[in-house]
Structure formats: C-alpha cells, structure tokens
Amino acid sequence: MDSTWSMGARSECAFPAGDQYDRALIEPLFSSTQNLKWSTKKWMSINAPRTAVQEYVVFIEKEPGTDKVKRMSRRSQCGEITKPKTDTEPDPVADTSTAAHLSRLLSTNEPPEGPILDYIQHVVSKTTVRLTALDQNISDLRAQLQQLEAERSLLSDSLQRSTTIMSPLNATRALAKIAQSPWVLGHICSRWREIALSTRSLWSLFYIASATDNSNLYTPLPMIKAQIQRARTLKVHFLGSEAGDSAPQVERFDLVSKHSERWEELSIQLTSTLVPRLTALQGRLPLLRKLWAQWDNDDSEEGVESIDCFGSAPSLVDAGFVSESRFIPVLLPLHQLTVYRVDCPWEEHQKALRAAPNLIEARIGVAFGDNPWPNPGETVVDMLRLRRLFVTGVNLLRILRAPALVGIGIDMTPGGEVSRELDAFFTRSSCTPRRLCFAGAPEANAVAEALNKHPFISSCMLVFDHTTPPSSTVFAALMTMFARADTAPHLDEICIGSHEPFDIDYTLLLEMLEARRNADRPLREATVLMSGWDPDPAIVTGLHALKGAGLDLSVAAVNFNRLRSWTYASPNFGLV
Numbered sequence: 001m002d003s004t005w006s007m008g009a010r011s012e013c014a015f016p017a018g019d020q021y022d023r024a025l026i027e028p029l030f031s032s033t034q035n036l037k038w039s040t041k042k043w044m045s046i047n048a049p050r051t052a053v054q055e056y057v058v059f060i061e062k063e064p065g066t067d068k069v070k071r072m073s074r075r076s077q078c079g080e081i082t083k084p085k086t087d088t089e090p091d092p093v094a095d096t097s098t099a100a101h102l103s104r105l106l107s108t109n110e111p112p113e114g115p116i117l118d119y120i121q122h123v124v125s126k127t128t129v130r131l132t133a134l135d136q137n138i139s140d141l142r143a144q145l146q147q148l149e150a151e152r153s154l155l156s157d158s159l160q161r162s163t164t165i166m167s168p169l170n171a172t173r174a175l176a177k178i179a180q181s182p183w184v185l186g187h188i189c190s191r192w193r194e195i196a197l198s199t200r201s202l203w204s205l206f207y208i209a210s211a212t213d214n215s216n217l218y219t220p221l222p223m224i225k226a227q228i229q230r231a232r233t234l235k236v237h238f239l240g241s242e243a244g245d246s247a248p249q250v251e252r253f254d255l256v257s258k259h260s261e262r263w264e265e266l267s268i269q270l271t272s273t274l275v276p277r278l279t280a281l282q283g284r285l286p287l288l289r290k291l292w293a294q295w296d297n298d299d300s301e302e303g304v305e306s307i308d309c310f311g312s313a314p315s316l317v318d319a320g321f322v323s324e325s326r327f328i329p330v331l332l333p334l335h336q337l338t339v340y341r342v343d344c345p346w347e348e349h350q351k352a353l354r355a356a357p358n359l360i361e362a363r364i365g366v367a368f369g370d371n372p373w374p375n376p377g378e379t380v381v382d383m384l385r386l387r388r389l390f391v392t393g394v395n396l397l398r399i400l401r402a403p404a405l406v407g408i409g410i411d412m413t414p415g416g417e418v419s420r421e422l423d424a425f426f427t428r429s430s431c432t433p434r435r436l437c438f439a440g441a442p443e444a445n446a447v448a449e450a451l452n453k454h455p456f457i458s459s460c461m462l463v464f465d466h467t468t469p470p471s472s473t474v475f476a477a478l479m480t481m482f483a484r485a486d487t488a489p490h491l492d493e494i495c496i497g498s499h500e501p502f503d504i505d506y507t508l509l510l511e512m513l514e515a516r517r518n519a520d521r522p523l524r525e526a527t528v529l530m531s532g533w534d535p536d537p538a539i540v541t542g543l544h545a546l547k548g549a550g551l552d553l554s555v556a557a558v559n560f561n562r563l564r565s566w567t568y569a570s571p572n573f574g575l576v
Contacts, residue, residue, distance in 0.1 A: 182230075183223070203231035204264070206256060210241035210249050218248045221255060228259055233287060235265035238274075242296045246273040253277055265290040267570070271300045275307070282309035289315050291332075292341070292570045295324040304328055320363070320570050327368040341570055343367045343392075346374060350399075353381045361388040363568045364396055374399035380428070390437070390568045394418050397425035405429060409437030409461070409567050412446065419449040426454065437461040439567050444477040451488035459493040461566045464502070472503040479508040483515040491516070493525040497563045501532025506539040514542070517551050525552040533557045 101116050112120055182202040186193040196202055206227065208219055228234065236256055240249055250273055256263075260281050266288060270278065291310060295301050301324055310316060311331035320341025321330045327344050334340075334356040342349065343365035353359070362383070366373070373395045383389075386402040390409035397410075398421065412418060418438075426432070436457045438447055442464075451457060462478065481487055482494065494516065496509075509528070516523035533556065535543075547553045561571050 182227075197230065200230060200232045203227050204233055205235045205237070207237045207239075208252050208256070209239040210244040218252065221251065224252060224255055228256070232262070233264040234259060234262045236263055237265075237267040239269045240271040240274045240296055240300075241269070242271050242299050246271070249273065250277065257281060260284045261286055263288050267292040268294075270295050272302060272304075275300075275304055279307060279309045283312055285310070285313040285316075287315055288313045290318040290339075291316060291320065293321040293330060295322075295328075298325040301325060301328055306331065322365070323368065340364075341568070346396075350374075350378075350381060353383065357384070359383055359386050361568055362386060363390040365392040366396065367392075388568050390439075394421040397421050400425065401429045403429050403431050405431040405433045407435035407437070407568075408433050409439060409463075411440040411465075411567075412438050412442050413440065418446045419453055422450055423453060432456040435459040435461070437463060437566050439463040440465055441474070442478065444474075444481040447478065448481050448487050451491070452486075455488075455490045457488075458491060459495070460488065460491055461495040462497070463563060463566055464498040464500070472505060475502070476505055476508055479505065479512045483508075483512040485515070485519060489519060489521055492521075492523065493527075494523060495527040495529075495566065497527075497529040497558065497566065498531050499558065499560070499563065501530075504530060504532070504535075506535040510539055510542045513546055513551070513553075517546055517549065523551060527554045529554075529556060529558045529563050531558040 098116065098119065102120075104110070105112055105116070182196045182199075185196040185202070206224070208224070210218070234256065238253060238256070240253075249271070253274055254277065257277060257280075261284055263285060264287050267290075268274070268278070270293060288310070291313075293307070306329045308331040310319070311333055313333060314336075316333055317337055318339035319330075319332050319337055320339075322343040327348065329344075329348065332352075334352055336358065337356050338358055338360045340352070340356060340359050340361070341363040342352070344352075345368050346366050349364055349366070353362070353364075373393065378399050380401050381399055383400060383402045385404055387404055388407045389400075389402060389405060390411075391397060392411040393413070394410050394417070408422075410418065410422075422436075434457060436450070436454075436459070438450075438461070440463075442462050447460075447462075451460060494513075513523070513526055516526075543553060543555055564571065
C-alpha cells in the first residue's frame, strides 16, 4: 500500500479516508514492536512498550462497519489524549519564544505587531469557529434532551395508567375513584379494608356538608376524628349554611381546625359563624397549597371587611374567591401564586395581577366595581409566564399581554367585538394559543369569524353555562356552522358542554360530527358533556360508528368538574 504519513510535533497522524488498515504503517512509529496490543473496536488502541522516555497510545478511527481507517492519532501515556485534528482547532503555541512574547503582551499594554499579531488573529479565528460549532452541538443536544424528556413524561403517564388498570388494588387513585369515601371501601371485603386502612392518602379528603333541616345528618364526630388520625395531610371541603344549625357546623370546623397545620387544601362556603374561626388560623397554615372561598348568602358577609389569614401562608400557590353581594377582599401572597381565580372590581384585579409575576393560570372575573372595564390608555399588565387565561369580558384583553399563552377562554355577551379584540390581544402578546373556549352565550357568526381569522387555534370549546342555556335555534346555528367545510377547517378538536338541560337537536349534532370527520382534515377528537343527555338509539349507533372510524369521541351526561376545567374554574365539591 502506498499510503504515507509521518509523526509531527503534535504527536498525531492521519490516514486518508478509505485506505485499508495496514499494521505495517503503525509499527514504524515505535523503536520496538514487541508486545504491541491490537483491538478491533471502532477506536483501536496500540500500547507500545516503554521507550527510553515515554510510552505511547495510538488511536485509530475506522469507518463504521468496515476495516477502513478514517483517522488516527497518538498520545503519551503520561499526557492527555490528543483528539483527531480538525479544521476548527486553533494552532498550538509553536515555541518557547512565542509563549514568552504572549505572556509579556498579557502583562502590559504593548500592542501585538508583526508575526505575533498574525498568530493571535489566526488563533482567535480558529477558536471562534470552534466555539460556534460547540454552541451548535450544545443547542442540538439540548433540543434532543427536551424531546427525550417529553417522550419520557408521556411513557411514564402511560405506564401509570396501565399499572392502574392491571393492579387497581395497588393504586391509590384508582381506589379513590371507585369510592370517594374510604369508609365505603372498608365494607367491600376484608382485603379492601386492609388496603384502605394502610393507605393514608385515601383518608386525606374531608367533605363536610351542612344539613339544613336535621343535625343528625352531619358526619359523626368520631368518624371525623378517626379519619384525621389515619390521614397524613388534610384536604378540607367545608360547606357551611346559614339555614342550618350553626352549632354542629362550628363543632366540626373547630375539630378539623385543630389540625390546620396539616391542611393541604381548603374549599369553604363561609357563614357568619365560621368567619371568626377561619380568621383565627392566621400563621397556622404552613402546608396549605390550594384555596377556594365563597359565601353562603348576603347575611354571611354582614360586618366582614376582609379576610387576612391567608396572606402569610408560605405554601399557597393556587387561590381563588368570590363575593356574594359586595366585594370583600381576601389577602393572598400574590408574589408566590401560580393560579389565580378571583371575581372582584377591575381596579383590584389590576393591582393584584401586577403583584403576581409567577401566574401560570388565571380566571379573571369582573364584578361589583363602578368602573368594570379598563380605561383607554391604561398601562398594559404583563403576564409573562401565563399559560391559561379566562376572562368574563373580552374588553379585559385590551390591557393584558401574555406571550406564553396556550389556552384562552372568554365569556361571550351578545354584540361583543370578539374577533377584533382577540386579534389585537394576540398581536400585542405575540402569542399563538391552540385552545379557545367560548362560554356563556356563544353566537355562531362571532365564533366562526374568530376561528377563521386565527388558524393556529386547533381546539374549540363551547360551554353553555347555568345562566344562559341556549335555545334550540342557537344550538342549531352553531351545529350548522361547524358542519360547513369552510368553517375553521384547521380544527382538530371540538368540545361542547352545558350545565343545564335544554332542547338538544341530536341529529344536527351527529351530522356536524360526521361532516368534520369526513373533511379533508378530519376531526381527531370530540367531547360532548350535556346535562339531560338522552339521545335515541339511532343517534347512539351513529356515534358508535364515528368512534369505530377513528374519532376519539367522549359523550356523556355532564361532568361538572371536567366542564369547569374548560373555563379554568375551581373544581366543584358542592361549592359553586
């Protein structure tokens, strides 16, 4: 073979790519070829015998899957590994005089000139190229890491669901879904009772409702005490009532309040007798993470100016409240909140939102104020981390900026300029959310205009709330609109829900789903959660056919918690 090469000052050498491997080209490197060790890995190492000065290791890089040598190098055993030379490596310092010159320049203000200047410029150029390449490699690896982490998260969730299906007795969540109360599990069989007693997380949820006409219907105190002993942390959902006997309510609230340092969640409907007991818990809520507070009626608010006990809760990150007849402020640690669900005057919202830079989810309801909407020219509120937003009036969007938004919902009112306000908000925020929810009284023309103007929206939700159930005419207009091929062809998902029953045209609903599924860009997912859901057998057959054809279809009577999640409302535990 005619390949030739020689050792340089860098103690490395290289074969031209494609040459056949030939050990005769390696052996002349060393003064002796005894005891040379060879391997057949992609990188081959040859341990030379110790010479008078040092021992060498030669690295040979081979073409994948062949015996062809691509590159090789060598190093001293007592030195660092010398990587194969690349075009982006800076030249090393050539001699002692150059090194001394560089050292002197670094310690003085003397400018470099002549050959040393050329040398420095050469090194800078080579180093810059190499750094650029390294930065690109790092960026590529980070992107790959993000993809791997996302895939791992999906696989982890899938594994958890599969494990739950195969071994429901060993899964706390599965048991909790089977029976809300762990007491019920204990009556199934001895094995289930054993599992329930040994699983402390099953006992965390306390749902204490007030009986308005019979104090004997309250949860017995011994049961509450036993559950407190068995639970590790407490998730308290307390439904107070002005109409019920206050004594058993106070007795039960006082019992769970003795363990407020273990509260992790609190959802409470306040009464006049519960307010002073709640405010006395200031400084005693170290673990509280989630809060929802509301009032039973106007009488419950009498004499109350504010509730201040939550302002010092160090773990509180998810908080919301709503007043009944007038705004009663609830002091919150705004700087640490990530979830904010509040109904109050706009002026209060503006102060709160500016003090809450870490919000990820917000439901902004405007109520009670003399000036319900932002004034023209007000300074924009930046919500830089916000991912999910619901507003009770589209006008609120005029004063907000949310560049990281992925989901948005609005409570529609007749005649509102929905499309124009959304367009201005999306432009100001430079955001492209994929999820858009219309709640209240969605109008077909306004919905179509908003969706057609913003093709980045792939998921649309319609929620008819309990105050504005749609007429058959409104529902028919929406179904007819969505069935047209020119209405938001980019949608992958459509969800429809109603809190209250109304006259549903099931035929139009089925025809709309069939039209979307058979479109050029087929609908992938649909959810229908309707109160009073009662289709005839022919409709059910048609829906099953769609599901069999590949549509991810979920149809059921209303699931209030799931429906409330579409508008980023608080979960419903008997509270509004």
